[in-house]
Amino acid sequence: MTILELIEKKxxxxxxxxxxxxYIVDGYTKGxxxxxxxxxxxxxxxxxxxxAEESTYLALAMRDSGDVVDLTDIIGTKVDKHSTGGVxxxxxxxxxxxxxxxxxxxxxxxxxxxGHTGGTIDKLESIPGFKVELPLQKFKDQVNKIGCSIVxxxxxxxxxxxxxxxxxxxxxxxxxxxxxxxxxMSKKLASGADAxxxxxxxxxxxxxxxxxxxxxxxxxxVQIGEKAGKKVTAILTSMEEPLGHKIGNSLEVLEAIETLExxxxxxxxxxxxxxxxxxxKHAGIVKNFEEGYxxxxxxxxxxxxxxxxxxxxxxQGGDVEFLKDKKNLYGTTKIHVIYAEESGYLETLDALNFxxxxxxLGAGRETKDDVIDLFVGLDLHKKIGDKVEKGDKIVTLYHHxxxxxxxxxxxQKSYVIGPKKxxxxxxxETING
Ligand code: URA
Numbered sequence: 179m180t181i182l183e184l185i186e187k188k189x190x191x192x193x194x195x196x197x198x199x200x201y202i203v204d205g206y207t208k209g210x211x212x213x214x215x216x217x218x219x220x221x222x223x224x225x226x227x228x229x230a231e232e233s234t235y236l237a238l239a240m241r242d243s244g245d246v247v248d249l250t251d252i253i254g255t256k257v258d259k260h261s262t263g264g265v266x267x268x269x270x271x272x273x274x275x276x277x278x279x280x281x282x283x284x285x286x287x288x289x290x291x292x293g294h295t296g297g298t299i300d301k302l303e304s305i306p307g308f309k310v311e312l313p314l315q316k317f318k319d320q321v322n323k324i325g326c327s328i329v330x331x332x333x334x335x336x337x338x339x340x341x342x343x344x345x346x347x348x349x350x351x352x353x354x355x356x357x358x359x360x361x362x363m364s365k366k367l368a369s370g371a372d373a374x375x376x377x378x379x380x381x382x383x384x385x386x387x388x389x390x391x392x393x394x395x396x397x398x399x400v401q402i403g404e405k406a407g408k409k410v411t412a413i414l415t416s417m418e419e420p421l422g423h424k425i426g427n428s429l430e431v432l433e434a435i436e437t438l439e440x441x442x443x444x445x446x447x448x449x450x451x452x453x454x455x456x457x458x459k460h461a462g463i464v465k466n467f468e469e470g471y472x473x474x475x476x477x478x479x480x481x482x483x484x485x486x487x488x489x490x491x492x493x494q495g496g497d498v499e500f501l502k503d504k505k506n507l508y509g510t511t512k513i514h515v516i517y518a519e520e521s522g523y524l525e526t527l528d529a530l531n532f533x534x535x536x537x538x539l540g541a542g543r544e545t546k547d548d549v550i551d552l553f554v555g556l557d558l559h560k561k562i563g564d565k566v567e568k569g570d571k572i573v574t575l576y577h578h579x580x581x582x583x584x585x586x587x588x589x590q591k592s593y594v595i596g597p598k599k600x601x602x603x604x605x606x607e608t609i610n611g
Contacts, residue, residue, distance in 0.1 A: 188222035196235045203239035207338040220351040228356035234405040240364030243338035247370035255461040258371035263295035265383040265533035266420035271434035275486035278325025294533030304428035304552035308496035336364040359398040373409040373460030381418035383529025404611040411456045414606035419527040422446040426541040426555015432507040440481040451475040509553025511576035522595040531592035538581030
């Protein structure tokens with residue numbers, strides 16, 4: 179076969195075989211297929227789509243382009259979760275110690291933030307001494323010992339995806355369902371867990387702007403996971419407004435601790451409990467999701483998993499005493515407060531723009547090489563549906579001068595106070611295999 183024939187075949191909307199897809203992925207990763215032909219192939223996929231089988235073969239070929247982590251040394255069912263990315267999404271920071279406290283084995287590889295979305299690894303780096311890179315054996319030993327570990331993704335996980343994603347980024351082929359689904363799943367499948375819960379964000383601050391698109395992506399990812407022999411559940415959760423109140427790396431660690439103490443925001447507590455409920459079910463720790471959900475929610479509210487968080491931080495070299503003095507997590511930032519100029523209800527709180535505002539302050543990267551400021555960010559005092567009186571605090575900005583004016587301008591046009599009390603649906607749907 180030749181790449182030209184395969185581009186032609188996809189251009190006509192025909193289905194490619196496993197061998198053909200492997201030929202393309204391997205050829206591109208090893209440099210036999212040049213960027214211009216791969217771009218053409220990706221554009222053909224963009225317009226003609228792929229079946230669930232083709233998407234699975236693509237995910238598996240991308241998985242096999244690099245290391246596939248062997249977690250068999252870890253005793254019990256290994257669980258993992260993945261978020262498609264959002265604003266204020268600190269679910270993993272709460273969920274890892276919670277799941278571990280309740281008896282699950284969570285061996286998680288996480289990413290860094292890019293654009294308006296944050297990344298768990300950056301957040302963890304705001305804890306002095308915390309090591310986000312561990313030798314594989316130490317990573318597995320830690321999960322066996324305390325039940326959880328979170329590390330950065332190793333360099334050789336799905337290199338085909340790295341190369342293809344960079345090409346998609348510059349050829350307008352990112353927003354293709356089969357390409358997104360296989361990209362995400364290739365990395366998840368390479369990370370070695372037996373069961374995966376996908377938190378698919380939907381709304382202004384998410385990759386998927388509509389429930390219909392989020393549903394299509396979720397179904398495809400669940401199918402890919404199942405065909406690869408994994409237990410997979412996808413949950414569609416709202417990213418219409420940021421999750422919780424705090425956005426920014428150290429501020430999100432602080433909110434994770436508050437949630438583990440039992441005093442977290444209701445939306446964050448709910449999403450963590452739902453995702454953990456499914457993980458516990460997949461791990462066989464509870465009989466069904468409802469039991470897992472209730473156990474997770476109650477454990478959070480009683481603050482029982484907090485010591486596990488400190489154990490996790492200590493195990494990865496982080497300074498627990500620093501965390502226990504919460505004012506450390508504000509760093510040496512300055513404060514600017516935005517007040518309500520009218521009364522009513524908060525009707526809109528645009529997640530995308532709040533994420534971008536945090537980015538302008540330095541909390542996120544606009545390009546991969548940007549250096550971030552771990553201590554700047556935003557604290558939202560009101561959420562959608564809350565009553566607001568003129569003069570109430572809406573947002574506090576924690577800043578180091580950089581980007582302050584731009585962030586204020588963005589925020590000023592990103593919330594609406596009006597007469598309607600709006601109810602946001604937090605959990606849109608659950609898709610099981
Ligand atoms: N995240 C990924 O990992 N891949 C995509 O294609 C899109 C989002």
